[in-house]
Amino acid sequence: MKEKRIKIIKDGPYLVGGNIPLAKEKITEDEKGYLLKWEKIADFPKQETHSLCRCGESKNAPFCDGAHMKASCDLIETADNASLKSRAEKIEGEELVLFDVPKLCAAGHFCTRAGGAWDLVRTKSDDPEKNKIAIQEACDCPSGRLVMVDKKTGQEIEPGFEPSISVVEDEVAGVSGPIWVKGKIQIEGSDGTLYELRNRVALCRCGQSNNKPFCDGSHIAVRFSDNQNI
Ligand code: FES
Incomplete structure (x- = not known):
């Protein structure tokens, strides 16, 4: 093949x-047992x-x-085998839209930090870190259960994987x-x-x-x- x-x-x-x-x-997690990270071993x-x-x-x-x-x-x-977006729950925020298919959860738990990706998207706040954390949480999700989309452009925000x-x-x-x-x-x-x-x-x-x-x-x-x- x-x-x-x-x-x-x-x-x-x-x-x-x-x-x-x-x-x-x-x-793995950081020294405070808080931030989950990927590490190649x-x-x-x-x-x-x-x-x-x-x-x-x-x-x-x-x-x-x-x-x-x-x-x-x-x-x-x-x-x-329907497309993810056709069966996802859509969580709309001011700048981001989160697509979520809970059935695909691989229990990585990257999405729970700082209140969780869902609340970070929904909640109105001037904190510039809020969207950054939400995007990182979605992108670290191994299963792609969570897919973040830029509301203005409609483009998916995805890590650049080979x-x-x-x-x-x-x-x-x-x-x-x-x-x-x-x-x-x-x-x-x-x-x-x-x-x-x-x-x-x-x-x-x-x-x-x-x-x-x-x-x-x-x-x-x-x-x-x-x-x-x-
Ligand atoms: S040993 Fe073949 S699929 Fe597990």
């Missing part, structure tokens, strides 16, 4: 093609193609080792998180359906999401189960 693409294999892994860089990033050797586990049972995570053949979880894709993938370790919650897909990499469902091309997407890798292939934060619950492989 030369093209940069993630192909979902029925009842199996994510087949990643096109020599896409793969890294490991962790969610490893780069994996580049491979033309590889398979990433989506059942959460591989002993060679984040790569597939065939354990899905005996996995207990159901890997059927159930996510709505096509790349990171497996997430959530140091704050003490659990492994989703597969963070950046830079508009096409994701193809097991039946050939093409998901909306987006700058930020979080894919489930614990096998427990109720919105597959996307993460819905269920890995937080997996921490308390006996599945330690992801």
Whole structure:
């Protein structure tokens, strides 16, 4: 597979093609335990193609080792494939509009600082930092649940990602998180359906999401189960 693409294999892994860089990033926090930050902790050797586990049972995570053949979880894709904006809740402020699809929440918790992205957008204030924090919170959201739009221009305010993938370790919650897909990499469902091309997407890798292939934060619950492989 030369093209940069993630192909979902029925009842199996994510087949990643096109020599896409793969890294490991962790969610960490500042010295006051307040500001959440992304920090890269490893780069994996580049491979033309590889398979990433989506059942959460591989002993060679984040790569597939065939354990899905005996996995207990159901890997059927159930996510709505309508465009994000067509199904998002719209929060309008004076200068910003926030689009929100809660079902896509990957529990990164970047959006809760300083009252949360929603209130920061809604609240009238002369504080120049307010919009800056709201934009940062939306842009740090790995799943792209939150998309910020400049009200005047109608343009999305997005981080400039190159096509790349990171497996997430959530140091704050003490659990492994989703597969963070950046830079508009096409994701193809097991039946050939093409998901909306987006700058930020979080894919489930614990096998427990109720919105597959996307993460819905269920890995937080997996921490308390006996599945330690992801
Ligand atoms: S998808 Fe193959 S081991 Fe998990």
